[in-house]
Amino acid sequence: MWGTGERGHRSDPPGAALAVRDLPPDICPSSILASSGINMAKRVSVLDSHGVNKKPSPSRVRVSVRLRPFMEKEEDQACVRGLDAQSLEIVNYRNQLETMQYHFDAFYGEKATQREIYTSSVCPILPHLLVGQNASVFAYGPTGAGKTHTMLGNPQQPGIIPRAVRDLLQMTRGKNGTPEEENWTFTITMSYVEIYQEKVMDLLEPKNKDLPIREDKGHNILIPGVTQKTITTFSDFDEHFIPASQNRTVASTKLNDRSSRSHAVLLIKVQKNQQISPFRQLTGKLYLIDLAGSEDNRRTGNQGIRLKESGAINSSLFTLSKVVDALNQGLPRIPYRDSKLTRLLQDSLGGSAHSVMIANIAPEKHYYFDTLTALNFAAKSKQVINKPFSLETTQAPVQPTMKRPRDDLENLVPSQHPKKVKSELTEESPTLSKEANRKKLHIANLDPAVVDRLLKLDRILSEKGKMETQLLSTPKRERMALLKKWEESQMEIERLKEKQKELEEKAMAAEARSDIELSDSIVSEGTFRVPLRTRAKARKVLRVQPLQGESHGRLAAEGELSGTALGLNENSIDAGIMMMEKKTQKVHDGDENKPSWEMKMRTDLLQNGREQILNLLNTGSIRELKSLQKIGDKKAKLIVGWRELNGPFTNVEDLASMEGMSTKQVDSFLKANILCIVAS
Numbered sequence: 001m002w003g004t005g006e007r008g009h010r011s012d013p014p015g016a017a018l019a020v021r022d023l024p025p026d027i028c029p030s031s032i033l034a035s036s037g038i039n040m041a042k043r044v045s046v047l048d049s050h051g052v053n054k055k056p057s058p059s060r061v062r063v064s065v066r067l068r069p070f071m072e073k074e075e076d077q078a079c080v081r082g083l084d085a086q087s088l089e090i091v092n093y094r095n096q097l098e099t100m101q102y103h104f105d106a107f108y109g110e111k112a113t114q115r116e117i118y119t120s121s122v123c124p125i126l127p128h129l130l131v132g133q134n135a136s137v138f139a140y141g142p143t144g145a146g147k148t149h150t151m152l153g154n155p156q157q158p159g160i161i162p163r164a165v166r167d168l169l170q171m172t173r174g175k176n177g178t179p180e181e182e183n184w185t186f187t188i189t190m191s192y193v194e195i196y197q198e199k200v201m202d203l204l205e206p207k208n209k210d211l212p213i214r215e216d217k218g219h220n221i222l223i224p225g226v227t228q229k230t231i232t233t234f235s236d237f238d239e240h241f242i243p244a245s246q247n248r249t250v251a252s253t254k255l256n257d258r259s260s261r262s263h264a265v266l267l268i269k270v271q272k273n274q275q276i277s278p279f280r281q282l283t284g285k286l287y288l289i290d291l292a293g294s295e296d297n298r299r300t301g302n303q304g305i306r307l308k309e310s311g312a313i314n315s316s317l318f319t320l321s322k323v324v325d326a327l328n329q330g331l332p333r334i335p336y337r338d339s340k341l342t343r344l345l346q347d348s349l350g351g352s353a354h355s356v357m358i359a360n361i362a363p364e365k366h367y368y369f370d371t372l373t374a375l376n377f378a379a380k381s382k383q384v385i386n387k388p389f390s391l392e393t394t395q396a397p398v399q400p401t402m403k404r405p406r407d408d409l410e411n412l413v414p415s416q417h418p419k420k421v422k423s424e425l426t427e428e429s430p431t432l433s434k435e436a437n438r439k440k441l442h443i444a445n446l447d448p449a450v451v452d453r454l455l456k457l458d459r460i461l462s463e464k465g466k467m468e469t470q471l472l473s474t475p476k477r478e479r480m481a482l483l484k485k486w487e488e489s490q491m492e493i494e495r496l497k498e499k500q501k502e503l504e505e506k507a508m509a510a511e512a513r514s515d516i517e518l519s520d521s522i523v524s525e526g527t528f529r530v531p532l533r534t535r536a537k538a539r540k541v542l543r544v545q546p547l548q549g550e551s552h553g554r555l556a557a558e559g560e561l562s563g564t565a566l567g568l569n570e571n572s573i574d575a576g577i578m579m580m581e582k583k584t585q586k587v588h589d590g591d592e593n594k595p596s597w598e599m600k601m602r603t604d605l606l607q608n609g610r611e612q613i614l615n616l617l618n619t620g621s622i623r624e625l626k627s628l629q630k631i632g633d634k635k636a637k638l639i640v641g642w643r644e645l646n647g648p649f650t651n652v653e654d655l656a657s658m659e660g661m662s663t664k665q666v667d668s669f670l671k672a673n674i675l676c677i678v679a680s
């Protein structure tokens with residue numbers, strides 16, 4: 001056994017205050033550290049310790065080991081010591097003349113500072129979040145070895161969590177100003193859960209107990225119903241995180257005064273939205289995980305509830321080790337689902353994340369076997385290969401969308417499924433003119449607003465019974481015919497625009513004339529009353545709305561496709577204007593919050609539709625829910641999960657409190673379904 005370096009000290013309870021604001025910013029290296037190293041322990045003679053093989057491997061779990069300072073008096077009884085910045089050795093308990101050497105991506109000795117660990121092991125993975133990739137950092141090790149200290153720290157020595165959050169906030173703030181990020185905005189949200197006795201508890205909202213863990217089609221792991229808080233400053237984070245940390249289950253054991261009795265998982269989501277077409281959206285998730293410590297209950301003296309907790313902790317850590325083994329052996333079945341912890345870590349281990357594991361170990365002799373187990377586990381984890389990818393979707397633009405039933409506009413957007421869109425939309429048609437083919441070839445690059453219009457047209461045609469099939473899933477000939485019609489309607493829109501311009505000019509001329517008359521009347525009557533009233537009247541005629549948007553969509557939806565067929569002339573445009581004015585009037589009567597499409601509907605139809613939808617939401621099976629517009633397998637499952645957790649929906653708008661459903665999406669869901677009910 002060896003002597004130690006400096007003596008450690010017990011510090012303030014973690015989470016008391018994070019005080020990271022006052023620190024100088026950390027310097028994040030620009031790229032991930034060079035990869036290296038063999039994975040398993042190498043048995044060497046104490047007299048003959050050599051270097052180790054180096055083999056580069058791009059996306060594996062990066063493993064660092066941190067040795068905490070001595071906390072107890074037996075300073076001369078250390079069983080482990082560092083060799084260099086990446087290696088350490090531990091006494092071989094079978095033969096005191098031998099040591100076992102381990103090599104990792106980084107080794108931090110007793111004197112290593114929180115800052116050092118953060119800047120070299122964690123900072124390099126943060127930039128991946130800004131390009132829609134996932135990352136995770138987890139602290140592993142026996143109880144009392146310093147996991148919470150590493151992840152959370154204390155006000156004097158803040159750990160990885162406060163430093164990473166502060167830097168992410170700073171990185172996204174800085175980015176908005178740079179020319180290449182000019183048209184992007186960033187949103188950062190946080191969720192914080194603990195896994196206590198195989199139950200996922202929401203630390204931000206303790207009444208959310210035993211939340212489900214789900215996987216979406218893209219293999220992203222989600223916790224439906226978990227609280228998400230948007231944070232824009234570090235104070236926002238503090239405000240949510242500190243009380244939530246106090247909700248975490250800790251208890252005093254023989255080995256640690258404040259032992260974590262659960263795995264704590266902080267999720268920071270970085271969402272990057274493009275403000276201009278094609279409205280790309282990138283989402284990167286950062287998991288910061290403080291695992292509960294493995295416990296040898298002969299030493300902890302745990303009994304009763306502590307023993308039960310310890311059983312759950314050890315069993316989930318055992319599953320974690322089975323998962324790592326299965327990944328390393330390339331087994332077809334990886335037992336992620338055998339524990340909540342591994343299920344949650346699924347996209348961090350062997351999944352899509354850039355992962356960093358910090359194995360915390362203690363130097364004291366009586367930790368020997370715990371240390372050995374932790375080192376062997378850490379060495380195994382180093383062989384796990386992750387496959388990082390960017391999660392990118394495209395948002396529909398601000399206009400309300402009318403999607404084709406059972407289809408998702410996202411699936412039509414080139415950036416997400418370029419191959420699919422290409423094969424669907426770019427075939428040459430011998431039956432169309434070169435010009436039409438040229439236009440058609442460009443559909444893959446169309447603005448989502450145009451795709452939206454195509455879908456509207458699609459719906460109008462199918463509603464009118466002019467065709468059986470629909471635009472974006474039809475055989476080639478029908479598609480060509482539809483595209484031709486679409487082009488014709490585009491030309492008609494152009495003609496109508498011209499007409500509109502003419503009308504505006506006429507109206508302006510009329511207003512100019514009336515202005516002259518008005519000034520005459522001011523002079524003659526000596527009062528402003530009459531002229532003001534007259535002016536208001538003249539303005540009314542001037543409120544001509546762009547035909548391409550609201551009025552055209554509405555008039556077309558009322559049954560006519562082309563401009564000629566619409567029979568639009570000056571009078572009908574005037575009639576349209578009058579109708580719009582009526583509508584404006586209605587808005588002023590107190591319906592400001594209603595979306596415009598609702599105001600166009602009869603109240604009884606609307607009410608009836610809402611009731612039907614609500615009923616299905618509250619009683620429908622997954623299959624029945626999937627019959628709703630815009631509800632696929634994933635959303636149907638989320639709805640069932642939400643129901644189980646929160647009871648029945650009180651109104652359709654409650655859907656917005658589900659993971660992945662914005663108010664805008666709920667509105668569009670409601671609209672699609674009500675229109676469908678009305679049409680049926």
Ligand SMILES: Nc1ncnc2c1ncn2[C@@H]1O[C@H](COP(=O)(O)OP(=O)(O)OP(=O)(O)O)[C@@H](O)[C@H]1O
Binds near residue numbers: 143144
């Ligand atoms: N590097 C360090 N420097 C100074 N003190 C440390 C260090 N690492 C840990 N400690 C102290 O050791 C004690 C135990 O650490 P900590 O609570 O972080 O362990 P843990 O691994 O999280 O334990 P558990 O699994 O039981 O929760 C704490 O008082 C902590 O402040």
